[in-house]
Amino acid sequence: MLGSNHRERGSRKEGIGESTVRLLCHHGERVVVADIQDNKGKALYHKLGRPTFAIFIHYNVSGESNVCKAMDAATITAYGKLNVVSCSATPRS
Secondary structure (H helix, E strand, C coil): CCCCCCEEEEECCCCHHHHHHHHHHHCCCEEEEEECCHHHHHHHHHHCCHHHCEEEEECCCCCHHHHHHHHHHHHHHHHCCCCEECCCCCCCC
């Protein structure tokens, strides 16, 4: 069972990523929904109850600086700390 101070950063809204984010929110955890596809990320964000459990950021995993920027700008600012990262991004063909 997850602790009440657990924070999770989820990415990708399809398959494993979406399931992970939904499960964490179901247990009362706060997440950052991060995706390069704004329409899909924002749609999931709205379904999750918006600021209560989730925030959305545009996110591109193609470079380390993008990852660090996303963590600093969104997760640390919104939640004060980052406990766990769950990345399920898949390469585009």
